[in-house]
Amino acid sequence: MRIEKHPILSFTEKKDIPFTFEGQEVMGKEGDTIASALINLGITTFSHSIVLDRPRGFYCAIGNCSSCQMTVNNRPNVKTCITTLEPNMEVFVQKDKGVFK
Amino acid sequence: MIQTDVLVIGGGPSGLCAAQLLIESGFKVILVDRSPVLGGQLVKQTHKFFGSKEQHAKTRGFDIANLLIDPLLNHPDLEIWTGATVLGLYPDLVATINQNEQYHKIQAQAIVVASGASEKFLAFENNDLPGVYGAGAVQTLMNQYGVRPADKIVMVGSGNIGLIVSYQCLQAGIQVQAIVEAAPQIGGYKVHASKLARLGVPIYTQKTVKKAIGKDKVEACEIVSLDDQFKEIPGTSEVIETDGICISVGLSPSYQLLDMIDAKLGYVPELGGTIPLIDDNYMTSVNHVFACGDGVGIEEASAAMMEGYLTGLAVARHLNQPHPENEQLMKQYTNALNTLREGPFGYKTNVGIEKMKELIRRA
Amino acid sequence: MLNKIGVANKDLVLSRFFDEKTLVKPKAILECYEEIPCNPCSTSCPFDAIHIGENINKKPELDVDKCVGCGICITSCPGLAITVVSIKGEKAIFKIPYEMNPKPVKGDIVSGVNRHGEVICDVEVVRVDGHQRHDRTVILDVAVPLIYLHDFITVRV
Numbered sequence A: 001m002r003i004e005k006h007p008i009l010s011f012t013e014k015k016d017i018p019f020t021f022e023g024q025e026v027m028g029k030e031g032d033t034i035a036s037a038l039i040n041l042g043i044t045t046f047s048h049s050i051v052l053d054r055p056r057g058f059y060c061a062i063g064n065c066s067s068c069q070m071t072v073n074n075r076p077n078v079k080t081c082i083t084t085l086e087p088n089m090e091v092f093v094q095k096d097k098g099v100f101k
Numbered sequence B: 001m002i003q004t005d006v007l008v009i010g011g012g013p014s015g016l017c018a019a020q021l022l023i024e025s026g027f028k029v030i031l032v033d034r035s036p037v038l039g040g041q042l043v044k045q046t047h048k049f050f051g052s053k054e055q056h057a058k059t060r061g062f063d064i065a066n067l068l069i070d071p072l073l074n075h076p077d078l079e080i081w082t083g084a085t086v087l088g089l090y091p092d093l094v095a096t097i098n099q100n101e102q103y104h105k106i107q108a109q110a111i112v113v114a115s116g117a118s119e120k121f122l123a124f125e126n127n128d129l130p131g132v133y134g135a136g137a138v139q140t141l142m143n144q145y146g147v148r149p150a151d152k153i154v155m156v157g158s159g160n161i162g163l164i165v166s167y168q169c170l171q172a173g174i175q176v177q178a179i180v181e182a183a184p185q186i187g188g189y190k191v192h193a194s195k196l197a198r199l200g201v202p203i204y205t206q207k208t209v210k211k212a213i214g215k216d217k218v219e220a221c222e223i224v225s226l227d228d229q230f231k232e233i234p235g236t237s238e239v240i241e242t243d244g245i246c247i248s249v250g251l252s253p254s255y256q257l258l259d260m261i262d263a264k265l266g267y268v269p270e271l272g273g274t275i276p277l278i279d280d281n282y283m284t285s286v287n288h289v290f291a292c293g294d295g296v297g298i299e300e301a302s303a304a305m306m307e308g309y310l311t312g313l314a315v316a317r318h319l320n321q322p323h324p325e326n327e328q329l330m331k332q333y334t335n336a337l338n339t340l341r342e343g344p345f346g347y348k349t350n351v352g353i354e355k356m357k358e359l360i361r362r363a
Numbered sequence C: 001m002l003n004k005i006g007v008a009n010k011d012l013v014l015s016r017f018f019d020e021k022t023l024v025k026p027k028a029i030l031e032c033y034e035e036i037p038c039n040p041c042s043t044s045c046p047f048d049a050i051h052i053g054e055n056i057n058k059k060p061e062l063d064v065d066k067c068v069g070c071g072i073c074i075t076s077c078p079g080l081a082i083t084v085v086s087i088k089g090e091k092a093i094f095k096i097p098y099e100m101n102p103k104p105v106k107g108d109i110v111s112g113v114n115r116h117g118e119v120i121c122d123v124e125v126v127r128v129d130g131h132q133r134h135d136r137t138v139i140l141d142v143a144v145p146l147i148y149l150h151d152f153i154t155v156r157v
Helices: A034-040 B012-025 B042-043 B059-071 B135-144 B160-171 B190-198 B256-260 B303-318 B328-339 B344-362 C010-016 C040-044 C072-078
Strands: A016-021 A026-029 A071-073 A077-081 A088-093 B001-008 B028-034 B078-079 B083-088 B094-099 B102-113 B117-119 B133-135 B154-155 B174-181 B201-207 B207-213 B218-227 B238-241 B245-247 B249-251 B264-270 B273-276 B289-291 C027-030 C081-090 C091-098 C109-116 C119-129 C138-143 C152-156
Touching: A016 A034, A026 A034, A034 B135, B001 B012, B012 B028, B012 B042, B012 B059, B012 B303, B028 B102, B042 B059, B042 B135, B059 B303, B083 B102, B083 B256, B102 B303, B117 B135, B133 B135, B135 B160, B135 B245, B154 B160, B154 B207, B160 B174, B160 B190, B160 B245, B174 B238, B190 B201, B249 B273, B264 B344, B303 B328, B303 C027, C027 C072, C040 C072, C072 C081, C072 C091, C091 C152, C109 C138, C119 C152, C138 C152
Parallel strands: A016 A088, B001 B028, B001 B102, B028 B078, B102 B289, B133 B245, B154 B174, B154 B245, B174 B201
Antiparallel strands: A016 A026, A071 A077, A071 A088, B083 B094, B094 B102, B117 B249, B174 B207, B207 B218, B218 B238, B264 B273, C027 C081, C081 C091, C091 C138, C109 C119, C109 C152, C119 C138
């Protein structure tokens, strides 16, 4: 849900950045963080809680709360809210505590 | 090991102002921030700021960020590291940093910790459901990334952040179903509340969120009325359809780096919670380590800027190379800070500062 | 009421208004009812008509004789709390700050809204001033039926 017109801010057209989410090819925009690109796509579940398997999403947006951690390019526990989106990143919903293979 | 004169941790308003006066005093400074851009929370503020000319009143927050950042760019004595997270702080004045998966160590003669604050959270049923956001997070998504995280929100908390973000949601095309405030009166500036009331947003006092409702994400929220003791009044439950619940119940100073070097901390609720104890020169109990901004007490950006300037001046004096206009600027910024705190909205801060001083006396 | 729902009651509003004779010329209505550290309205007024003083927490006072209704204070106020009003026959001409989309254009008939956010009448947009110096706040000149002089506060497009 991109904001197109805003009374104060100007959002210029930015370059598309292709990446994959759970194996599916999706698009973000230049300047996005991984989290903002996912939220724009309507994705709200970023991980599951370890014991009760409850869906977990995004909370603070500035790298404090660790709610948004996902597995990116095989690396777990990436704070997606402060990680800039790069082309062809492979983003997965984190399923456990995260093990760096 | 990288050596420098002063390391400033945090590139928000207080860090930027401290760095400004330090380079004017002739020091070599490294400024680090974990975000991809400098400016701290200012970059998301689309509204015009309050205060006086000194704090850039009537200028929009993101423009103030540029006003503070521009003089620092390309300055020969300042190195700016963005996307750089400080992992640890050590008693020998070393900070370890992760930038782009590279590990660095910086040692300085003095360190300024301007790490800002973090959104508080609220305990209620299902508060972990996706769709429960910090109000600042919604602001970041809308104003920094141009993304609407929801079509409708319920805002919990009527302090300045809750009121400002609600207004910004309307500007971004997000409907604000209601603002709920547990206390008997609106917490923030009434001009913010008036802007919202005239735009048709209902503001309810003595109400709070009881439960987030939804399967994998927020679909509705239950609010209840509270009595004067903040206890739920039975039978007052109401369900509001929404896809976002914004929590705006205050900020907590981010003191954690200072805890790593055993800086003395104290709990002062008026300043936001646990804070580092600082003296009149913004120095913590650890020699050569200073702290300013929201990290020492929750206030407005206008106060953070003044504190940043005063801390820059103090560090320069501490390192025996005072700013060429030290006397005049100290007086100017101290007066400005006192004026900001003179009115009813400064009362709480002043009480908090007194409490902190008492904790220092007893320590 | 201001502290509970963000709406100033009639007495507060009237305390900032002027009589109909005075409003033959445009005058600023400073709806700043609370002490907050803020003074750009005062420092921006080229006619020195808004007084706050050294303690910037004090509420602004308008020197109505000095005020010419230029409207510079409208877009200087970070709280969007200032309007300028004058009376022309059966209409009150309001200059109001506007920061929403969609923006109306000259000639549009839009809804006039009171401080509670309730639609009270139709109003005509007679001028739209989106000059760069206002820093993205648009000033709308709006013709409001005089009977709503103390009720009208903004428009809904």
